[in-house]
Amino acid sequence: MNTFDYVRPASVADAIAAATAPGAAYLAAGTNLLDLMKGDIARPERLVDISRLPGLDRIETLPDGAVRIGALVRNADLAHDALFAKTYPAVAEALLSGASAQLRNAATMGGNLMQRTRCGYFYDVASACNKRAPGSGCDARAGENRLHAVLGWSEACIATHPSDVCVPLAALDAVVEIEGRDGRREMPLEALHRLPGDTPAQDTALAPGDLILAVRLPAEAAGFAANARYLKLRERTSYAFALVSAAAALRLEGGVIAEARLALGGVAAKPWRSRAAEQALAGRRPDDDAFRRAAQAALADARPSGDNGFKIELARRLVARALALAAAGTPERLPALPASPFSSAAGARHVA
């Protein structure tokens, strides 16, 4: 048992001051961090409990039409917010496809963004893992790696980022609001997660003590509400992380794609936005040929990192399918199995 300090600051300023100490970590709902501590994978010397910080649990519509999601908003509360789900259906679908109902009731938005990889070797302290123990090697390279990355990986690490909700958020140009030692700043969500390079231990662009305050979706993101989907392929139909996933959003005008957004999950150490696919779709009619070409463009740089070459073709097909479903129109109600491409039946009460 490792000993650690536990503090529960009353304000954002106190939280940041407490978390600036070496070895400190923020604790939100703890659904990831406490598991990592129990497995001896994370050994924080100080837990800074932010779960009761005031003002971070709100979903607000801003005067310019953007929506601001506080870092402590629970995954379930956001997915079941009727106005939010209607305006950003792919985000709601992604949230409801993640984890289990119990976990979604606890898990926070900030924690979801910051959750760590699900690479099995990262969780096994007997294995070599550059992310957990820099310089120790990567047992996944010659090991069980069929779930690992096919884009943006390096020799040092081939892990993927496990978040579902980050995928549509990246597609819709979400912005992350951060407060740290040097004050407030913001960055595109797309810039939050890092590719591994030679330093896979550092997952994100955050500095020690940086606290995520909120995630903001710009007003323009609502323009995709009528034609947006999130599709997730997993090894069992629920309660599993993505093998590959795709968020597809289209703005159709006069039977033509005026603007497209596409991001993939389960393929890299970050949600993978494909602007090449988006450009391939702009100005085209929404048909199978356009979707197939977009899927080719999205995976053009993909290469296996082990026994996972199959994921490349799987991802191409999933992208084409997600685009076709988005073009057909966002359903009034989410399917009974949210984000599952195998689901044909409409469900009830999955979105309020």
Ligand SMILES: Cc1cc2nc3c(=O)[nH]c(=O)nc-3n(C[C@H](O)[C@H](O)[C@H](O)COP(=O)(O)OP(=O)(O)OC[C@H]3O[C@@H](n4cnc5c(N)ncnc54)[C@H](O)[C@@H]3O)c2cc1C
């Ligand atoms: C069995 C299981 C299945 C799951 N399946 C899925 C799935 O299919 N899809 C999916 O997307 N997720 C899945 N998850 C992950 C789950 O969504 C995350 O564990 C959860 O979102 C983390 O939120 P939390 O509030 O519990 O974070 P915590 O565990 O409290 O924190 C996680 C990390 O984020 C940091 N952190 C938390 N809040 C902030 C903040 N505001 N600013 C800066 N850093 C912060 C913490 O320091 C810690 O490093 C699953 C989890 C489990 C246990």
Ligand code: SF4
């Ligand atoms: S893929 Fe990354 S997380 Fe997995 S063992 Fe290798 S270094 Fe560790």
